[in-house]
Amino acid sequence: MAKHAAAKKEAPQSVPTHMERNVRAIAKLEHEAMQQRTPADRVSDAITRVAGSAAFVALHGVLFTVWITINVGEVRSVPIFDPYPFNFLTLVVSLEAIFLSIFVLMSQNRAARLGDRRAHLDLQIDLLAERELTAILHMLRALCAKQKVVLDDVGTDVKDLMQETDVSELASDLDKKLPA
Numbered sequence: 001m002a003k004h005a006a007a008k009k010e011a012p013q014s015v016p017t018h019m020e021r022n023v024r025a026i027a028k029l030e031h032e033a034m035q036q037r038t039p040a041d042r043v044s045d046a047i048t049r050v051a052g053s054a055a056f057v058a059l060h061g062v063l064f065t066v067w068i069t070i071n072v073g074e075v076r077s078v079p080i081f082d083p084y085p086f087n088f089l090t091l092v093v094s095l096e097a098i099f100l101s102i103f104v105l106m107s108q109n110r111a112a113r114l115g116d117r118r119a120h121l122d123l124q125i126d127l128l129a130e131r132e133l134t135a136i137l138h139m140l141r142a143l144c145a146k147q148k149v150v151l152d153d154v155g156t157d158v159k160d161l162m163q164e165t166d167v168s169e170l171a172s173d174l175d176k177k178l179p180a
Contacts, residue, residue, distance in 0.1 A: 033114055044106040051100050064089070130165050137162045 037045070050056055067089055069075060071082045082088040137158065144151055151158075 033117075037110070041106065041110050044103045044110075047100070047103045048107040051103070127165075127167065134162060134164060 067082070068086065070078050071080050071086060071089075072084065073080055141151070141162065
């Protein structure tokens with residue numbers, strides 16, 4: 001047990017594993033996306049983050065309760081400034097809802113753009129992986145042929161997989177078969 005722990009400590013950590021490189025690359029992309037936000041995006045994200053919190057809901061609950069309590073005459077030391085049906089409160093809440101909706105939409109649009117960018121990156125990586133796997137199948141078949149390995153029982157799946165994938169044809173087929 002001690003030998004294993006010592007060997008583990010002595011292992012060089014200078015060369016990162018492929019997973020560590022991937023995590024760093026993803027973190028770098030995310031960091032760059034955060035840095036490229038416009039000032040309006042930063043404000044929108046901050047407001048959305050605050051407005052989406054439990055503290056924001058609790059604060060509004062307290063404020064509305066105090067407002068209504070004062071304006072129904074329960075607090076005699078404070079004059080009624082917005083009598084029932086609380087028109088001023090309705091105005092304030094409506095304006096707040098309008099602006100919060102705008103900020104949420106701005107944040108969602110930015111998140112959608114980032115999601116689209118990630119989806120395009122995923123598609124590019126998937127297409128490269130598909131081409132690499134097709135090439136590997138061709139090389140494997142060539143090695144089997146050179147070593148005189150009979151491939152009678154591999155079936156039609158392997159033959160189909162050795163064909164280049166036509167992305168346009170695949171997308172068209174998906175469009176036809178998926179519900180609208």
